[in-house]
Amino acid sequence: MLKFSRLCLLSQHERRAFSLNLDSEVTILHAGNGFGKSAILKSLYNAFGAEPHRIDSFWRSAHVETFLEFTVDGDIYAILAKNGRFVIFDGNGNLLIRTRSIGKELIAYLAKLLDFRLEMMNRQEEIITPPPDYIFAPFYIDQDGSWKQPWASFKGLHLANSKQTLADYHSGLKPNEYYSAQSRRNILQAQRKSLEGERHVLHQTLQSMRELISDVVLSFDIFDFQLESEQLLVESRKLHEYQIAYRQRLAEIAEERRLWLEQRDIVIATLTEMDENFAEALDRPNEVSCPTCGQHYSNLIADQFEILQDKDGLYAALITSQEKLHELEGAANSERKNIIALEEQIAQINHILSVRKDDLSFNDVIIAQGRNQAGRIIRNRIGVIDDRITATRRAEDVESAAMKVAVSPKKTREIKAFFKDRLFEFCDELSVRIDTTKNPSMTTMPFGRGSEGPRGIIAYYYAFLHTARHFSSSSFCPIVIDAPNQQGQDDMQKVMSFIVDKRPQGSQVIVATEDLFGVDDHNASIIHIGNQKNQLLDSNLFEEVSDIIRPYLGQLI
Template sequence: MKNLLLKRLLLLSGREKAARLMTFDPSKTVVLGDNDTGKSCLIKSIYAAFGADSAKVNPTWKDAAVDTLVEFFVDGVPYSLLRSGSTFALFDGDGAAIWVGNNVTTGIGPQIAKLLDFGLTLADRKGELQVPPPAYLFLPFYVDQDVSWVENWSSFSNLMMFAGYRRDVANFHAGLRPNEYYQAKALKASADKTKEEFKIERRALDRASTRLRANRKRLHFDLSPDRFVDQIDALVVECQSLQSAQDKVQRSLSELNSRRSLLVEQSVIAENALADLSADYEFLRRETEDEIICPTCGTVHSNDFANKFSLISDVDTCRAFLVDVRNDIGVVDAEIAAAKEQLGQFTASIERINGILDEQRGDLKLRDLIEGESEKLMDETLVSEQKEVDSQIGAQEMKSDEAAQVMKSLDDKKRQGEIKSFYLRQMNSFVQELHVPNLSEDNYKAIDCHIRETGSDLPRGLLAYYYAFIHTMKRYSTSAFCPIVIDTPVQQDQDASNAARMIRFCLNEIPEGSQLILGTVSLHGVKYDGHIVETETKNRLLKTTLFDEVSDLMRPFYTKLIR
C-alpha cells in the first residue's frame, strides 16, 4: 500500500494579485474559520490540485483563476504538483519536471495512478475499460461540505462518467478485490476485445472466399502453363508495347494541360490589364483639367496629349498580346484533342491481346489458364490469412483465460467475508459512539451502502460510515492510503453535545499513522492543541501581502511549465 502525505499547499491568483500558503502537520491540521472566510475553498483546493474537483465550487473562487502548487510525499519520496487551469505539471523533489500536460482523464490521471499504484479499472459509457481519474482514488478520503453530508460516495464532480461506479470503487478500496484483480480484469477485457476484432476479420475473409468461389467457373482439366509458352511470351511483349505507348501519350497530355493552364492565367491577367488601361484612357479623355491629382498618393499628373498617346499605345500592346495568347490556347487545345484521340487508337493492341488470350489448346484457353492461376494465388493468400487470424484468435483466448484464472484466484470469498465482518463491527461501534440510535444494521450492512437517515442523525450516520470504511481500508486494502480531508462535519443543527461528539470523533478516531485535515467553524469546546490554520477575513481567503512570497516560490515551476 502506497502512502500519500501532504506537506504544503500554495494558492496564487494573478488576477487578484493575492495568494495563500498552508502547511500541513503530518498528523492533524484543523482549518478553523467562520462561514464565508474561504475555509471550504481552501480545503477543496487540496485534492483539486491533483485533478479531483469538488462536486460544487464557489463561482467567485472560479473567477479568481487560482493556480495551485501542492508539495507531498509518496512513501517518503518528495514530489510537487502544479495546476494552472487545465494544465498540470508533476515534479520530483529536486524540482525537475517529470511530466507536463493537459487533461485529467488522459493526462495527469494516469500519472497519479502510476505514482500511487492505482490499478482500478471501470467501464465507461461506451463499455471501454480504463483507469478512472484521480477523483476515484481520493473518493473514500474526502468529505465535501456541500454534498457529502447528504449522500456518500459523491464528493467529486463528474463521477457519473462511469455508471454504477459505487460498488466497484467500494470493493476496490475496501480490499475485497485487490489491485491485481482489476489489472487482470483490464487484461482480460483487452484480450476479449482484440479477439472479437480478429473474429470479425475472420468472418470477413470467409465471406470473401465464399463469394469468389461462387462466381468461379469449373475447369475439369490441368492448367499447365507449358502448353502456352509462345502465347505467354507474345502476350507479355504486346502488353509492354501497349504500356509504353500509353505512358508516352499520357506524359504528353500532362505537359499540354500544364501549358494550357499557364496560357489561361496569362490571358486573365492581360484581360484585367486591358480593362484598367482602357478605363484610364477614358478618364483622361473626358477630363478637361491640365493637371490631375492622384486621390491616393497626392501625385500631380499632366493631362496632355503625350500621356494620352502613351496610354493608347499601352492599350494596343496589351490587346495584341491578348490576341496572341488566345491563339496559343487554341493551338494547345488542338494538340490536346489529338493526344486524346491517339489514346483511343490503342483498340487494335487490345484486340490483339484478347486474341492471344482466346487461343486454345484443346478445350483450354490461355485466358482460362491465367484466371485459374490468379484464383489459385488468391485462394492460397486467403488460406494463409485465415490461418494467421486463427492463430491470433487462439493467442488472445489464451491471454483471456490466463487473466480469468488470476481474477478467480484473487476473488477470495473467505477473505471477503472477513473484510465485511470487520467493516460491520467498526460501523456498529461508530454508530453507537456517535449516538445514531435509529440507524439499523440493515441500512448499512452492504459495504457500498446508501446511508438513509433524516435530520441531524444523517451527518452522524455518514461520519460513522466514512470512518468505518477508512479503518477497513487501512487494515485490508492494497490501494494507496491518502490524507483524510473532512469539511465542516457539524451539519443539520446538531445540538451542543452532538457537535462536540462529532469533532472529538473526527480528531480521535482516525487510523494510526493517518493524516487528517479537518475544516470547522468551531471546535465546539473540544480540547485540541495541534496545528491550526485560521481563515479570518470575510470573503477574502487570499492575502495580497503573500503574493510576492508565493510568486517567488512558484516561479521556478512556472518556468518549467512553459518549456
C-alpha cells in the first residue's frame, strides 16, 4: 500500500516554500477558496509525473520544486521533481533512479514499485505501460472534472477505452496475472511474427531460385534430390487442391448462372405474352363474350392497368436477372484466371520434375551444385524456423490459457456482486436514488441532478475503492478528495462523516475543504492552510524547506 508522509514545495525563484506532514490516516486541509488547497493536492501527483487539470500560470512561473516522502508497504522512499526531471531515493537517501522520461523510465520504475502491470495499446498500436495518471485514476477526486463524471481527474487519460480498462484493472476484474500473461503472450506473438516474416523471405528466395534456373534440377546428393522433389510434389498437390476448389466454385457459378438464365428467359416469354394480351385488350370492347360458354367478361381500363402493373414487376425481375448474370460472369472470369495461374505453376513444377539429367551440360551441373547447396542451407533454416514457430505457438496458447484463468466467470461474478452491494448500500446511506433492479456499471453511473449528483459520485467512488481494496492486485493508493461541498449540499456533515468513517480499511484519506462540517481533531488531523490568499508558499519557510531538500538537489541534474 502506498501512503504519503510529507510534502515540501520550494520556489528558488520566489524564495518561498511550503511543508506539510501527512502521517495521519485522515488529513483535512482546511482553508477558504484561493488559499492553495488544490495546488497542494495537484502537487502530490505532479511529483509522480501525473497531470491533474488546470495548473495555473502563476504556479508554473514560480518554478516549484516538489519533494514528496512516501512509503510503500512500510518501506520509505522520496521523490523530487522539477521542470520535467525526476529523482527517486530510498529511505537512506541513496539514488534509485534519475530520469526526464515519464513515459518510459519513470513509469517503468513506478510500475515495478507499485506492482502496476496494466498494459494498453497506444496510437501507434504499440503495447505500453500507460502513464502514471492511470495508477492514481480511481483515487483522486479533483474539483475540476471528477464531480461531473468518474475517471476524469487527469489530463493524461488519453488512451483508447481508458475508462473501461481502468475499471477492469483496478477493480480486479482483470488483475496483474492477466496482464502479465498478456505481456508474455504479446512478446511471443512478436517473436512468432518475426520468424514468420523470415520464413516468408526464405521461401520466396527458394521460389526465385526455381524461376531463375527452372530447367536445372540436378543434384549429386540423393538426399537433397529426394527432399527437394518431395517439396515440389507437396507444393504440386497443394496447387492441385486449389485448382479443384477453384473448378468447384466455377461449377457452382455456372449452375447458378444457368438458373438465372432460365428465370430471365421465363420473364422475357411472360412479357412477350403479356404485350400480346394487352394489345388485344385495347382492340376489344368494354365487354367480351366467351365464344365457348357465352359468359360475359369486363374489359375495363382498370383491368388493363393491372396488366401494366404486373408488367412493371416483371421488368424489375428482368433487370435483377441481368445484373445477377453480369455479376456471375465476372466471378466466373476471376475463377478462370485463378485456374490459369495455377496451371502455369503446376506446369512449371512438372517441367522441373520431368527434366532428364542426360540433357544437362557441364555448366548446368556446376550451376545446379551451387543452387543445391544454397537450397540445402535455406531449407535447413526453414526447418529450424518452423520448429521455433510451432514452439512459440504452443507457448502463446499457454499464456492465453493463463489469461482466461485470471478472468474466470466465478471471480467476475463475485467482484461485480461486491461492487453492487457496496454501491446500493452507500447510495442508501447518502440518500441517492438508484435503480436497484438493474446491475450497475463499474465505469459510470447515472445520478440525479443538483446536490444528489455529487453524493452519487462519492457513493460510486467509495463502492469502487472498497472493491479495489478487496480485489485489486496492485498497490492501493491514498484517497484524495478536493472540495466535496458541491452543488450546495443540504447535509454536508453527513457527507464528511461518510468520507471519514466509510473509507476502506487501512487506507489514507486526504480531503481539501472550505469548512470542517463537524470533523474535529478526534477523527482527523486538521491542517489550516495559508496566511494569504493566492499565496500558498511562505517566505518564512524557505530556509527550513531548503535544508530538507538541499541534500537531494545535487542528484536532480
